[in-house]
Amino acid sequence: MIVLFTDFGNHDPYVGQVKARLEEHAPGQQVVDLLHQAPDYNAHAGAHLIAAFAPTFPPGTVFMCVVDPGVGTERSGTVILAGGRWFVGPDNGLLSIVSARNRDSRIWHINWQPEGASSTFHGRDIFAVIAALVAKGEFPADKLEEKPRLNVEFDKEDLDRVIYIDHFGNAWTGIRGAGLPKSTRIMARGGEFKHAESFGFVGKGEGFWFVNSVGLLELAINRGSAAEKLGIKLGDVVQVFRPN
Amino acid sequence: MIVLFTDFGNHDPYVGQVKARLEEHAPGQQVVDLLHQAPDYNAHAGAHLIAAFAPTFPPGTVFMCVVDPGVGTERSGTVILAGGRWFVGPDNGLLSIVSARNRDSRIWHINWQPEGASSTFHGRDIFAVIAALVAKGEFPADKLEEKPRLNVEFDKEDLDRVIYIDHFGNAWTGIRGAGLPKSTRIMARGGEFKHAESFGFVGKGEGFWFVNSVGLLELAINRGSAAEKLGIKLGDVVQVFRPN
Amino acid sequence: MIVLFTDFGNHDPYVGQVKARLEEHAPGQQVVDLLHQAPDYNAHAGAHLIAAFAPTFPPGTVFMCVVDPGVGTERSGTVILAGGRWFVGPDNGLLSIVSARNRDSRIWHINWQPEGASSTFHGRDIFAVIAALVAKGEFPADKLEEKPRLNVEFDKEDLDRVIYIDHFGNAWTGIRGAGLPKSTRIMARGGEFKHAESFGFVGKGEGFWFVNSVGLLELAINRGSAAEKLGIKLGDVVQVFRPN
Numbered sequence: 001m002i003v004l005f006t007d008f009g010n011h012d013p014y015v016g017q018v019k020a021r022l023e024e025h026a027p028g029q030q031v032v033d034l035l036h037q038a039p040d041y042n043a044h045a046g047a048h049l050i051a052a053f054a055p056t057f058p059p060g061t062v063f064m065c066v067v068d069p070g071v072g073t074e075r076s077g078t079v080i081l082a083g084g085r086w087f088v089g090p091d092n093g094l095l096s097i098v099s100a101r102n103r104d105s106r107i108w109h110i111n112w113q114p115e116g117a118s119s120t121f122h123g124r125d126i127f128a129v130i131a132a133l134v135a136k137g138e139f140p141a142d143k144l145e146e147k148p149r150l151n152v153e154f155d156k157e158d159l160d161r162v163i164y165i166d167h168f169g170n171a172w173t174g175i176r177g178a179g180l181p182k183s184t185r186i187m188a189r190g191g192e193f194k195h196a197e198s199f200g201f202v203g204k205g206e207g208f209w210f211v212n213s214v215g216l217l218e219l220a221i222n223r224g225s226a227a228e229k230l231g232i233k234l235g236d237v238v239q240v241f242r243p244n
Numbered sequence: 245m246i247v248l249f250t251d252f253g254n255h256d257p258y259v260g261q262v263k264a265r266l267e268e269h270a271p272g273q274q275v276v277d278l279l280h281q282a283p284d285y286n287a288h289a290g291a292h293l294i295a296a297f298a299p300t301f302p303p304g305t306v307f308m309c310v311v312d313p314g315v316g317t318e319r320s321g322t323v324i325l326a327g328g329r330w331f332v333g334p335d336n337g338l339l340s341i342v343s344a345r346n347r348d349s350r351i352w353h354i355n356w357q358p359e360g361a362s363s364t365f366h367g368r369d370i371f372a373v374i375a376a377l378v379a380k381g382e383f384p385a386d387k388l389e390e391k392p393r394l395n396v397e398f399d400k401e402d403l404d405r406v407i408y409i410d411h412f413g414n415a416w417t418g419i420r421g422a423g424l425p426k427s428t429r430i431m432a433r434g435g436e437f438k439h440a441e442s443f444g445f446v447g448k449g450e451g452f453w454f455v456n457s458v459g460l461l462e463l464a465i466n467r468g469s470a471a472e473k474l475g476i477k478l479g480d481v482v483q484v485f486r487p488n
Numbered sequence: 489m490i491v492l493f494t495d496f497g498n499h500d501p502y503v504g505q506v507k508a509r510l511e512e513h514a515p516g517q518q519v520v521d522l523l524h525q526a527p528d529y530n531a532h533a534g535a536h537l538i539a540a541f542a543p544t545f546p547p548g549t550v551f552m553c554v555v556d557p558g559v560g561t562e563r564s565g566t567v568i569l570a571g572g573r574w575f576v577g578p579d580n581g582l583l584s585i586v587s588a589r590n591r592d593s594r595i596w597h598i599n600w601q602p603e604g605a606s607s608t609f610h611g612r613d614i615f616a617v618i619a620a621l622v623a624k625g626e627f628p629a630d631k632l633e634e635k636p637r638l639n640v641e642f643d644k645e646d647l648d649r650v651i652y653i654d655h656f657g658n659a660w661t662g663i664r665g666a667g668l669p670k671s672t673r674i675m676a677r678g679g680e681f682k683h684a685e686s687f688g689f690v691g692k693g694e695g696f697w698f699v700n701s702v703g704l705l706e707l708a709i710n711r712g713s714a715a716e717k718l719g720i721k722l723g724d725v726v727q728v729f730r731p732n
Binding site for chain 3: 245247248254274276277278279280281293297300301302305408410411412441442443444445454456457458466467
């Protein structure tokens with residue numbers, strides 16, 4: 001299975017071109033759109049999201065990840081094997097957290113570019129081809145060079161910020177929820193959030209935090225938009241008050 | 245074929261997670277995205293939409309339907325066989341109209357939950373698994389219990405309200421158009437709509453009603469947005485003036 | 489491979505109905521969503537986009553293209569074979585440029601309509617069925633009639649206007665970039681754009697033009713929205729100042 005994680009947008013003709021290229025190079029391969037509205041230009045938020053999503057997919061999954069404002073410049077492309085899953089994308093930090101959180105990570109530099117490749121669409125012309133080859137089990141050793149580490153690495157610890165806001169207005173943070181006591185209180189944009197298991201356990205319009213389906217701490221308002229009501233924005237700092 | 249009808253949104257990383265789960269449990273199964281912007285939290289509008297869509301799909305189709313503000317609380321999950329098609333989703337009324345409009349409906353309660361299921365994403369952890377099993381012909385009898393009726397039932401008659409607005413600004417109503425005389429006039433938000441067969445039969449900027457491609461009465465403005473021009477909103481009452 | 493190019497929108501339940509119909513008539517056929525937010529009602533912009541996209545897909549690809557404000561009126565449906573690729577859609581100019589730019593084009597009129605076809609959704613009821621048959625190699629000669637030319641034809645030369653704006657705010661023009669000197673300057677909405685190879689080669693917030701991944705001249709601002717910053721809109725005239 002090839003999983004796509006990009007900031008190409010769901011409305012634009014970019015994802016379709018990538019899929020056509022995948023189908024050319026790996027006919028019949030299953031392709032799943034995970035996210036195409038990753039925060040624009042924001043490899044940092046993307047890196048935390050990818051690290052959270054990865055373990056919820058089966059081993060062998062190939063992630064093609066593109067948030068790539070430096071496309072066409074000197075930044076490298078990379079292939080990573082981490083925790084039994086593959087990741088293909090730019091070496092701009094985007095894949096550094098999932099790599100750092102797995103002790104067994106192996107890293108390759110992509111040293112190949114097809115003739116006539118576009119300067120602005122490596123997703124289609126380079127990463128899709130590499131991902132297709134990996135997915136169908138034809139590891140493209142001739143297009144890669146193993147190396148000890150990535151060029152760009154982000155801090156692998158939790159990020160106390162909002163890294164994604166969904167269409168309901170729920171705010172995902174870069175904080176992993178495992179082990180967080182239920183009496184923990186969270187503050188964001190002046191609003192306070194207590195824990196609840198799910199939406200139906202708090203009143204209509206009431207805020208709460210929960211550990212979401214990929215293990216991240218998420219802020220929500222039952223039947224309302226936390227983003228709109230409190231003005232929560234991408235990148236906002238989130239304060240965590242653990243019980244004494 | 246598995247058909248998805250949800251309020252997960254097209255931009256968020258929810259649909260992709262569901263599809264990966266479907267692919268794990270029913271590899272190679274065809275999955276069609278019908279609607280992921282069903283009115284948020286609005287099981288009532290969703291129920292009328294599902295009932296209208298169902299007959300336009302071939303028998304044997306498995307619909308996974310999720311508009312589920314009560315996820316994680318005591319509300320049940322259900323499987324329904326109605327008119328030769330399968331429906332999997334929450335027992336909160338969402339599937340009650342398609343069930344009530346088919347005399348042969350059979351209803352099962354889902355009494356299974358996998359270990360480690362998320363409290364907020366039963367679509368991925370429960371309904372996708374059940375839908376996958378049904379779709380590949382492995383009816384999960386061990387996870388279900390037949391019962392005579394749903395816990396939550398909506399009125400199965402037409403709903404004289406706007407239940408969906410598309411990106412053109414056309415307003416779908418919950419009124420079935422079959423048998424409605426062409427001289428019927430419709431009023432909504434102070435605007436009057438007469439019948440026309442299609443867009444090109446009225447002037448630019450002119451409003452009209454027609455029976456849409458799933459049999460519902462729909463209000464539109466040729467090359468314009470009925471929603472914007474008249475301020476039509478989801479839930480608006482629609483008045484039907486049949487000829488004497 | 490069937491490629492979809494429409495103005496059906498990504499949020500509405502239209503694309504899913506088309507895909508279900510394709511699956512019924514061409515089971516297992518690969519279907520790729522290229523664009524569902526083609527400018528509404530705008531067959532002219534669509535025609536230039538289709539002509540630019542077509543050569544980037546492999547021969548044998550079947551494009552189903554629907555931007556069809558005249559649906560249900562007397563306008564015809566058409567099938568075109570041009571440059572080894574197939575195109576199915578309305579004869580309203582939308583397919584005329586890709587047809588005119590290929591000397592070997594063959595054109596058929598669709599003279600078939602299934603019983604009970606919707607007046608407003610020929611995409612599902614007519615074009616999807618024809619496209620499915622063509623894609624699986626069962627050319628539907630009984631439903632078609634060859635003819636020498638299309639009813640509606642647009643000028644096949646470049647269009648000096650903005651024909652698409654993506655979610656980053658980048659503006660695509662109808663001007664083919666091949667052979668355009670790099671010292672060419674472009675003016676749009678009072679802003680001037682010089683050439684750069686890609687985003688990372690200009691400063692943050694700086695505008696530039698480049699030849700995009702389908703060969704069209706595109707205007708962009710690095711890490712910003714050209715559309716928002718300069719107020720560029722669909723249809724805006726673009727001035728091209730070639731060097732002396």
